Amino acid sequence: MARKGAGRNGNALSTDSFAVTDPPGxxxxxxxxxxxxxxxxxxxxxxxxxxxxxxxxxxxxxxxxxxxxxxxxxxxxxxxxxxxxxxxxxxxxxxxxxxxxxxxxxxxxxxxxxxxxxxxTRGKVRERPVLSSWSAVLAHCRAAMAFAEQEQFRILFLDKRNQLILDEVQQRGTVDHTPVYPREVVKRALEVAASAIILVHNHPTTPFSITLDHAQYH
Missing domain, CATH: 1.10.150 (DNA polymerase; domain 1)
Known part of the structure; x- marks a missing residue:
């Protein structure tokens, strides 16, 4: 910024006298x-x-x-x-x-x-992908819950062609515990007319993985 003023003798001061410059660098x-x-x-x-x-x-x-x-x-x-x-x-x-x-x-x-x-991810679910192999299940679940900080109990509802009808988080828990209520699982499966379900839960304290103990096909 620059400003012009006058000295005691009335002479104009140079604008450079009041120039403000940025700090070096x-x-x-x-x-x-x-x-x-x-x-x-x-x-x-x-x-x-x-x-x-x-x-x-x-x-x-x-x-x-x-x-x-x-x-x-x-x-x-x-x-x-x-x-x-x-x-x-x-x-x-x-x-x-x-x-x-x-x-x-x-x-x-x-x-x-x-x-x-x-x-x-939800948009892709609406396309109803086919989950006919464990590699497909793992890929889907990794995208949905790989970095969740709490345990989740998810249900993947499938039709008779193994197309995904719905991916739903039914319960959320702590870092190492999630409650499961079988009656609610069955009730929801009937509501969406699922022919099969896959039950999944994660382990936030360990690298993301799903084994046969953690995902069951019915």
Whole structure:
């Protein structure tokens, strides 16, 4: 900012006398992160998400919440804390806020991504995929519950062709316990006219997996 005034003798003072300049290095730093953002967006447009490591994909999400700062250190901190992009998105808001630099705006953006993934997954369910093998069951359940922080008891309702009618979370529990009520399971299966059901529950404290003990076909 510059200002013009007059001295005691009435002579005009140079505007340079009151010039305010940015601190040394600030303009260069601003140009650096702006250029980095554009380069990262261009890489995403040209090569897609598979060309980016998790922390760079997370940077793209953080750009919206933090419009004027270098978010690479924060993205790396989140990945270091939670393990992967998917686990950052799935983390509870309270745990996210434990990371320095994470506030409401960032939590909202991450939860928005999580909600979008869930909505897309539900859209695929409406296409009624065929779950005729355990690999298909595992793939479906991994997308739906791989990073859940509490135990879930899910029921996959199938028709006579093994097409998925409905994927429903019937109960949520603690980190190591979920109550199950057989009467409610049978009642719901009759309501949706299922020919078969697959019962699934997860173990949040261990790597995601489903075994024959945890998924039963009836």
């Amino acid at each position: 600030l303009a260069e730093a601003s140009a650096h992160y702006i250029g980095h953002r554009e380069r990262l967006r261009e890489r995403f447009r040209q090569a897609g998400a598979d060309a980016l490591p998790d922390y760079e994909l997370l940077e793209l999400v953080l750009f919206r919440a933090v419009p004027r700062a270098d978010v690479k250190p924060l993205a790396k901190s989140l990945i270091d804390r939670f393990g992967s992009f998917a686990e950052v998105v799935a983390a509870a808001p309270g745990r996210l806020r434990e990371v320095k630099g994470v506030g409401d705006a960032i939590v909202t953006e991450l939860k928005l991504i999580g909600a979008a993934v869930e909505r897309v």
